[in-house]
Structure formats: C-alpha cells, structure tokens
Amino acid sequence: MSKLLEVKNLSTHFFTDDGLVKAVDNISYSLNEGETLGLVGESGCGKSVNALSLLRLIPNPPGKIVSGKVIFEDQNLLTLSEDDICRIRGNRMAMIFQEPMTSLNPVMTIGRQLMEPMEIHRQMTRGEIQERCLDLLKRVHIPEAPTRMNAYPHQFSGGMLQRAMIAMGLTCNPRLVIADEPTTALDVTIQAQLLELMKDLTREFGTALIIITHNLGIVARYADRVNVMYAGRIVEKSTAMDLYKNPRHPYTIGLMASVPRLDQDMKKKLKPIEGQPPDLIHLPSGCSFHPRCSYRVERCLNETPELKTVNENHEIACWVDVRT
Template sequence: MSEKLLEIRDLHTYFWTENGWVKAVNGVSFDLWKGETLGIVGESGCGKSVTALSILRLIPNPPGRILKGEIIFEGRDLLQLSDEEMLRVRGNRISMVFQEPMTSLNPVLTVGRQVGEPLELHRGASIKGALRVAIELLKKTRIPAAENRATDYPHQFSGGMRQRAMIAMGLGCEPGLIIADEPTTALDVTVQAQLLDLMKSLTRDLSASLMIITHNLGVVARYADRVNVMYAGKIVETGTAHDIYEDTRHPYTLGLMASVPKIDQDVKAKLVPIEGQPPDLAHLPEGCSFYPRCTFAVEKCSKEVPPLETVGGIHQKACWIDVRK
C-alpha cells in the first residue's frame, strides 16, 4: 500500500453552548492513504462535517474549539500551523466541495473568475492566466462550451453545472486531498452518479485522495474504498466497503442498513427505522453512546465505553456485543 497522506489522532472538537460543551467530534482517529477514497457515513449531527471542517480548521471559534488531537497532513500537524500557513494549505493542498451548489458560488463574480481564484491565491496567476486555466478545468469537468460559459454568472448555471464548477475550483491547484461534504445531496439522482464518477476519475488522475461525507449508503458502497461509520462524534465501525456491507458488526450500522429500501424487497415490506433520537451531544450517556437505542444492549454497554477493536484485516468495530450471534 502507498504512503499515509492524512493521519488523524484522537481529535476532539467541541462547541460551547448554554447547555455546556457539545461534543461534536469526540475522539476520532483514522488514517487516509494516498489515492484512496474514504467514505464517512452517519446520520445528521454525528460529527461528519465537523470532522471535515476541523481538518481545514474552519470551525467557527467561538463557539467551536478543537480541544485536542493531531491532524497530520503531508507530515505536518495542521493544528500547529499559524493562520498564514493554514491559508496556504486551504484550497492549495486540501480543497473542499460544499453541500449546496446553488449557494456556494458568489453570485456577482463570473464562474471563470471563481474557478480560477485558487490559482490567483496560491500560484500567483494573473486574472487572465487564471481564467485560461479555469476554462481548462471547466472542460475537464465536462462543462459544454467552457470558453463561453466561463464568463457566465452562477445564476446562468444549473445545479449540476454549479457543482461541476465547484469541483473544477477544487482541482485547480492539484491538491493532495479533496473533501466533498455531501456533494450530491441537493442534486437529482442521475446527476449525482455523473458527478461522483467524474470526481472519482478526476481525483484518480491527480492521484489525490478523496473524502466523501454522506448519509447515502449507496454512494459509499459504490465509490468508497474504505468506510468510517460515525455515531455521536465517534467512529463506531470502520473497514472496507465490503466489510461494512457484507460483514456488518456494529448494531448501528445494521440499523442504517435496515432503514434503506432495497430494490428486491417486497413493496409492502416496511422500512425499519432506528428507534429513538441521537443522543444530546452535550450530555452523552455513560458507556456506549448508542446503548439507549440499541436492541442488542446488555448491562455492560451502559457502563463502559467500547473501544475500537479489530475484527479482521482493517475491519474494526466499537461494540461489546458480537452481533452475528
């Protein structure tokens, strides 16, 4: 296997609220290898996006704070860098594609200007030079008539095209890591597949790593090499996509699978939701955070926090129970 690109160790990102510290990311550790596609899944509020924003140090402070941990990217701990050094990492070595293509482009600047902006910032390109590269990038993301479209404004683009432009913007400086935070949530299904294929092939061309944050298990199954399942600010199961789907070991992952409709299912079959609500991140239960909603729970679960333990290969789970029994 190739070398490590990103190594996250024991990351804690908390937000201060009136109810106390909200533990959005509570001790997350994982590695990302060069050229790999990592999927991060979990329901809303489980800390997926906060993990991504922590990597770029874009957590609004106050109220958010990265309390402890290490984010080692290309041999440097990003949490130790000065603000100026961090500016040179963002958009240059790590770029991010946001969730909302409709609002993530500035309405008063042309698309070409914006796609070229990382080049202006990090490569010292002139406005004209940046525009030329931007047109190339737009062509790469298969925007038709890119020369004409580069002088268009975002409102003249459709949602899918805007997301293509955002991807083009992310690729400009040939970053080592591209973080896509629910990149296809606002788009329709056919466009989703096109965009994900495109992203995957473009990152492969750059031999960059891709981190896809999503709550769509189908996306993860198809595109991710490896999957982290997150719950209440922690990774509860991690492994290859195959491990997660075919050899599920965590009750929460099982619950997620059960709540997705399957094409071979009887039309009358009911979806099985996970009962209850995600825990209040400011007041996590003692023991396993999933224990109040877990159908497998035993007494030990309410007392002790299960550590991530290896079940074979790179497949790890954080659960006291063996769900296969």
C-alpha cells in the same frame, strides 16, 4: 501506498449557551494517497465538523479543536500558523461544499471564483490561469466554457454549479479533496453524473477523496474504506467490502436494515432503528447508541466502548459481538 493523512484523537467541541457539544469526540483514522474514504452517518453525527476541523475552518467561538493531531503530508495542521494553513487550504487540500447555491459568492463571476485559488497559490500569469480554468470547466462538462466564465452563480442550474465547485476544488491539483454531501441537493440522474465525474477526475489526478454522505449506496459504489459515525464518534471502521458483507456494529446493521434497496424483496418490511438520534448536549451515558440498540447489555449503560480490531481491516466500538 504511502500515508497521506493521519487523524489522531481529534476532538472538536462547541461551547454553546446550552452546554458543551462534543461534535467530534476523540476520533482517529488515516488515509492513503489516492484512496477514497466514505464518512457515513446521520445529521448531527459530526461528519461535517470532522471535515471542517481538518482544514481548521471551525468557527471559533463557539467551536474549538480541543485536542488531537491532523498529520497531512508530514506536518501537523493543527499547530501551523494561520499563514501556513492558508497555503494548504485550496492548494494541497480542497473542499467541495454541500450547497453550491449558498457556498459560492453571488456577486462574483464563476470565472473569478474559479481563478482565485490559483491566483493565491500559484505563480502563474493571468493567461495561464484562465487557460487552465477553461480546461477544467471543459473537464467537468460545462458547455460553452468561455462564456460561462463570465456568468454569475444565479445563471447556473444546481447541477452546473456543483460541477463548477468540483472544478474549483481541483484547480490546484490538491492531494486530498473533501466532498461534504456533494450531491445531496441534486436529482438522482445529476447525482450519478457528478459522482462518476468526481471519481474519474480524482483517479486521473491521483487525488485522495473523502466523501461525506448519509447515503450508504453512494459509499458502496465509490469508497474503498468507510468510517461510520454516530454522535461524534467513529463506531465502525472498515474496508467497504468487509463493511457491507459483515457489518458488526449494531448501528451499522440497523442502518442497512432500514434503507429500502432496489435489489431486495419488495414485501420485506423495513426494520427501522427505534427512537430518535441523540441530543448532543445531553448524550446518553456509556455508549451513546445504547438507548436505541437492540443488543445492549448492562455494560453499555456505563462504559464507553473504544474502537477495537476484529480483523485486520475492521474495527468496531461495541461491547457486544453481534454475531454470537
């Protein structure tokens, strides 16, 4: 498989009145064609900022991509001109946002919003575009597609809006789709429907997918590889199989022990991660996780661990080998 995306030493900082927020701090990862990558972490860990940085959608000010490279289809997106990056957004790389209610324009019909990317990126006639949109709406199982094209977002239910968003993301056959918490606001049965749909469609079109979520179960079901993020950094990077079989970073281990599972002994007590998520303006010294970590040693307080390889497809950023 060839490499589709490579992120090298990406840092995105926010210069706020209260101080500097290193929302994404020196992260590197790559993604192959057609692969699904899960990006897991709690709120404020930088997973969404990371996604927005790839498409250069960080509001500036206060935010700024301060360093790094995002190499997508052999060009560095961070050095492209505004016109050139516009040709990539929604075309080669698309995004599905978390809240369909607020990310769609309430005064434009669904049809218009669905056609917009193709009108911008494709030399197609209106008829052809309309045909493709109808086809896509059918693909995402929206009934009565022709009439739905003329409906406004408020006439759709949450699940239907998210379906329309998925269709919108796929209009131009992108090589990479970034889904930022695509199902968090939806009910479980709808969530399952949509994730299956996304998986089927991306597989059919050979599209690579980045799923951003805090739900470890979703990642287990859909991702090939996983990056676990904490306080702006990737703390563990692995194939999904390896990550769930032997999680090596104390944070990942903690996360897994703190979620109740359907297949687990019911009387087993949950083991929460103690303490609170860190304040990004006043990050702890050394490893940001050390105040909450039960394995911490002296070194964690002063030195920030970098990612190091533990086996061929598994990297962790930790000073301690938790298996010993």
